[in-house]
């Protein structure tokens with residue numbers, strides 16, 4: 228379970244997250260939606276302690292992230308898949324993280340196999356395509372067999388087979404009783420995957436509702452999303468472009 | 470609570486799985502020994518042509534350790550890369566996700582870096598010493614058991630190690646390898662050297678980290694320094710402690 232409790236994050240002049248509260252329950256896939264710059268990534272980074280909140284807090288299983296003894300065994304996060312050391316192999320990247328959290332070494336080969344990177348395990352990350360980096364990011368998230376998963380735009384760069392695979396993976400993880408929070412801009416995909424939706428705009432909560440009920444208003448998730456966020460988006464394309 | 474041993478295992482795995490850091494350590498040895506060999510040879514021939522005053526001032530230990538100054542830069546680059554590699558690539562975020570307590574993360578990094586620097590410095594200093602003294606030749610060289618020599622050898626190992634850790638601390642505050650090395654390399658090679666030769670500021674310049682720690686690298690103390698071998702080392706240790714404290718505060722209060 229993840230609790231976001233009156234979370235606010237201000238940068239010098241911009242407010243990225245503004246007094247945001249919601250709870251992510253186990254046993255279902257929660258879709259995290261919002262226009263560009265809404266504050267989704269900021270919120271997810273705050274959960275794993277990579278953003279110090281201006282005020283408020285984020286809790287995992289009732290605890291601040293920093294109090295977890297071996298956090299990767301409880302929380303798996305895919306936030307920025309490109310954040311790899313170019314000179315290190317996929318296997319070495321995972322091995323370090325595993326050693327750091329006393330995860331058995333054999334998990335490294337297991338997750339490499341799960342995400343389909345066994346053949347690239349000993350290649351240096353600088354040669355990875357976006358989709359391969361994304362797969363390694365997923366392997367990192369799954370490494371500690373965590374009960375909570377945070378996936379920030381996991382579909383980026385994945386091929387159709389990969390997209391279908393992730394859909395099944397997320398549904399399977401939720402069915403096992405895990406907590407899954409996933410952000411995405413792909414409405415069709417979210418309509419297929421999410422049981423519950425949290426929608427934010429300009430750092431504020433706009434909706435926290437079962438996916439079915441959200442879609443029922445208009446018949447399509449995309450339409451419902453665009454109407455709800457019409458006044459809460461900073462980055463709409465110009466009229467001509469639309 | 471937090472698992473420092475696991476965090477050290479994490480740091481060790483990160484260091485040994487990247488080639489660039491390993492190359493720094495190998496280069497440190499090669500550069501130091503090669504220069505020692507060259508200097509030794511040149512000195513062996515040049516000794517007879519030296520003036521009486523030159524001969525009186527000749528310190529085979531200090532001359533033999535000249536190569537360390539260049540080799541040391543490789544070790545400093547190693548210290549810098551262990552942290553800037555994480556900021557540059559963005560792996561600092563997955564590292565802190567794995568070890569979220571900043572104090573534990575940084576203690577593990579400093580311990581691992583220090584242990585490696587100490588081991589490498591020991592090998593490099595001993596290899597440099599024996600190479601240089603062999604090249605200088607039995608007529609004018611120093612033996613490891615001569616008065617003042619064990620101090621110079623042990624001190625040089627400490628000097629290189631502390632300077633590496635000092636660089637790690639500074640790099641953590643600045644985050645950029647270009648900026649950090651842009652400050653440290655000129656400081657080590659020019660600023661200290663120039664200031665140390667201007668009588669007016671010499672007394673202040675010897676308190677710079679590299680100058681203070683470097684006083685120990687000779688058999689006979691120099692007349693013009695206020696600092697002695699060990700007080701100089703203490704000054705370098707204080708610089709190192711200050712850099713690590715600043716680094717720790719920076720890590721605690723800045724988002725990665």
Ligand SMILES: Nc1ncnc2c1ncn2[C@@H]1O[C@H](COP(=O)(O)OP(=O)(O)OP(=O)(O)O)[C@@H](O)[C@H]1O
Nearest residue numbers: 238241242243261262263264265266267268269270
């Ligand atoms: N370091 C920073 N300094 C200043 N502003 C920042 C910083 N980081 C994020 N922001 C701002 O915070 C807001 C939220 O950004 P965030 O990345 O969380 O949005 P997002 O919902 O993930 O957007 P996207 O869908 O484009 O990924 C944006 O307006 C962004 O410009």
Ligand SMILES: [Mg+2]
Nearest residue numbers: 267268269379
């Ligand atoms: Mg984002």
